[in-house]
Amino acid sequence: MVDAIHGDFEQKIANDITIEPRDTMPDDYRKTLIRQISQHAHSEIVGMLPEGNWVTRAPSLRRKAVLLAKIQDEGGHGLYLYSAAETLGVTRDELLDQLHSGKAKYSSIFNYPSLTWADMGAIGWLVDGAAIMNQVPLCRASYGPYARAMVRICKEESFHQRQGFEIMHVLAKGTEVQKKMAQDALNRWWWPALMMFGPHDSDSTNTEQSMKWRIKRISNDDLRRKFVDVTVEQTKVLGLTVPDKDLMWNAETGHYDFGAINWAEFWNVVKGNGPCNKQRLEARKAAWQKGEWVREAAMAHAEKRKARKEALVAA
Amino acid sequence: MKNKLFYILEWADNTLILGQRLSEWCGHGPVLEQDIALTNIALDHLGCARNLYTYAAEIFNGMDAVDRSECFASVAFQRNVKEGHQADEDDLAFLRDAWDFRNVLLVEQPNTDWAYTVARAFLFDAFNYYYLTAMCNSVDERLAGIASKSLKEATYHLRWSSEWVIRLGDGTEESKTRIVEAIANLWPFTGELFTATEVDTFVEGLGVDFAALKPLWEQKVAEIFDEATLEVPTGVWMQSGGKTGTHSENLGFVLAEMQFMQRAYPNMEW
Numbered sequence: 001m002v003d004a005i006h007g008d009f010e011q012k013i014a015n016d017i018t019i020e021p022r023d024t025m026p027d028d029y030r031k032t033l034i035r036q037i038s039q040h041a042h043s044e045i046v047g048m049l050p051e052g053n054w055v056t057r058a059p060s061l062r063r064k065a066v067l068l069a070k071i072q073d074e075g076g077h078g079l080y081l082y083s084a085a086e087t088l089g090v091t092r093d094e095l096l097d098q099l100h101s102g103k104a105k106y107s108s109i110f111n112y113p114s115l116t117w118a119d120m121g122a123i124g125w126l127v128d129g130a131a132i133m134n135q136v137p138l139c140r141a142s143y144g145p146y147a148r149a150m151v152r153i154c155k156e157e158s159f160h161q162r163q164g165f166e167i168m169h170v171l172a173k174g175t176e177v178q179k180k181m182a183q184d185a186l187n188r189w190w191w192p193a194l195m196m197f198g199p200h201d202s203d204s205t206n207t208e209q210s211m212k213w214r215i216k217r218i219s220n221d222d223l224r225r226k227f228v229d230v231t232v233e234q235t236k237v238l239g240l241t242v243p244d245k246d247l248m249w250n251a252e253t254g255h256y257d258f259g260a261i262n263w264a265e266f267w268n269v270v271k272g273n274g275p276c277n278k279q280r281l282e283a284r285k286a287a288w289q290k291g292e293w294v295r296e297a298a299m300a301h302a303e304k305r306k307a308r309k310e311a312l313v314a315a
Numbered sequence: 316m317k318n319k320l321f322y323i324l325e326w327a328d329n330t331l332i333l334g335q336r337l338s339e340w341c342g343h344g345p346v347l348e349q350d351i352a353l354t355n356i357a358l359d360h361l362g363c364a365r366n367l368y369t370y371a372a373e374i375f376n377g378m379d380a381v382d383r384s385e386c387f388a389s390v391a392f393q394r395n396v397k398e399g400h401q402a403d404e405d406d407l408a409f410l411r412d413a414w415d416f417r418n419v420l421l422v423e424q425p426n427t428d429w430a431y432t433v434a435r436a437f438l439f440d441a442f443n444y445y446y447l448t449a450m451c452n453s454v455d456e457r458l459a460g461i462a463s464k465s466l467k468e469a470t471y472h473l474r475w476s477s478e479w480v481i482r483l484g485d486g487t488e489e490s491k492t493r494i495v496e497a498i499a500n501l502w503p504f505t506g507e508l509f510t511a512t513e514v515d516t517f518v519e520g521l522g523v524d525f526a527a528l529k530p531l532w533e534q535k536v537a538e539i540f541d542e543a544t545l546e547v548p549t550g551v552w553m554q555s556g557g558k559t560g561t562h563s564e565n566l567g568f569v570l571a572e573m574q575f576m577q578r579a580y581p582n583m584e585w
Contacts, residue, residue: 045347048341048350049342051342052341055338055339056335056338056339056572056573057573057575057576059577059583059585060405060409060577061365061368061404061405061408062365063585064338064361065358065361068341068354068357068358068361069358071341071342071354072351075350075354076351078347079347079351117576117585167585170584170585174584175583177580178580178583283343287342287344287345288345290428290429291344291345291429293429293487293490293493294346294349294429294483294490295346296490297482297486298482300486300487300490301481301482301486304485
């Protein structure tokens with residue numbers, strides 16, 4: 001019986017038929033999805049922090065409005081993703097508990113600080129750019145609710161990437177100090193952006209199984225290489241310099257060769273030793289704790305209303 | 316023209332400063348849906364401010380040189396005027412100092428907690444709703460147009476903040492204690508909403524009769540407070556000064572943060 005059920009699952013995967021919430025699925029598939037989708041959802045809401053940092057200091061009213069709208073989109077992405085995860089039988093509150101306790105991870109990139117206005121450009125251009133590379137293939141992920149959430153998210157992410165590039169473009173073509181600001185942001189965000197694709201395929205523990213289940217379609221290294229190829233060309237348009245002395249076009253492979261990633265730094269940031277890990281988690285926890293009485297009040301009021309309505313119907 | 320300019324700034328500054336305050340919540344709300352709702356409302360206020368500043372800048376640019384030199388004291392603003400730059404929405408937001416801001420004291424009060432944020436929003440939204448309704452009949456078509464667009468948003472703002480006042484008032488013991496405290500501490504800033512300044516009286520037909528809005532506001536507040544099981548404060552001494560540029564200590568810090576980039580890196584495109 002068990003085999004028959006899983007046989008059905010395997011067949012759907014093989015035929016590229018999406019798995020839906022009520023379909024039977026192996027436990028590990030469910031767990032992998034919950035881990036991945038919730039990590040992604042957490043990344044969206046933690047990612048609101050480094051950008052939220054600059055909302056009150058944006059240099060023009062137009063930039064302030066665009067940045068606010070972008071962060072609002074990220075909150076929305078968090079909502080779709082938590083909802084997608086909930087279809088797998090876990091609640092948003094449980095997932096948030098995992099985030100707050102440090103059990104669940106989020107994208108390490110958000111453990112880097114946003115120090116100047118140019119970081120709003122670099123985050124949009126590089127971080128959202130890398131996210132899109134990662135996420136476009138997820139629109140075809142085997143789990144239906146996840147794939148459908150990703151379709152909506154990718155549409156908005158490409159707008160985010162464009163607004164980030166536009167910020168960088170204005171800075172790079174602006175005054176000396178603005179160009180310096182843009183280059184400084186590129187210097188600080190370039191390597192962390194490359195790290196966003198995760199460890200080398202040879203060191204990635206989850207890749208193989210995820211690819212078999214068609215949750216993941218393209219490997220970390222392949223995505224990273226694609227990102228470098230595209231982004232180096234964009235850097236040329238900006239007239240900025242990629243902070244990698246080993247970066248070189250390889251005519252043979254048709255790709256850029258690039259320098260070694262500092263994996264010691266990567267793993268340390270993952271483990272909690274990044275420049276802002278503590279601040280980001282504290283900010284999320286503080287928001288949640290300070291909001292507790294608010295959520296309780298909303299719940300208490302809803303119950304009172306319900307009771308009054310019932311009393312009215314009874315009478 | 317100066318009166319018209321200042322009248323528009325009273326309105327624009329209210330929305331900019333409240334929008335700025337609300338945007339401080341971005342990423343820190345008590346629950347994701349409310350984080351998004353607050354950002355949305357902040358964006359509405361900001362959008363309204365931008366339309367008004369753009370119009371105000373056009374009026375400013377059309378004034379004669381003497382009038383222009385007398386409008387705003389800030390050195391950065393004055394230098395631009397002298398050098399013949401056309402003022403724009405950003406100059407008005409980022410280059411004026413606090414004494415040239417004309418927002419009411421209420422909107423510059425700090426977020427403090429969710430109860431203060433909700434109470435401040437509600438007391439303002441109830442005013443704003445009737446203000447915008449009246450402004451839709453302004454003899455100035457452009458202002459009437461901005462009012463009519465903003466009224467749709469303000470209708471939602473008022474519903475949102477009314478619902479939260481009711482939830483907090485008729486929620487738990489803690490939420491009630493907090494909202495009562497917030498209302499008590501913000502109430503002294505509500506009198507100013509209905510006081511007409513010299514500027515307001517000069518722009519008859521273009522602006523609104525502030526005193527006439529008061530009974531409407533009082534009725535709305537009483538209605539919502541009743542549902543929220545809250546009492547309307549009485550016999551409270553009212554603070555004022557915001558509309559004529561005498562602000563609370565808060566505004567200087569709001570501006571220091573908001574204007575930082577334009578001050579440190581002047582005259583650049585962003």
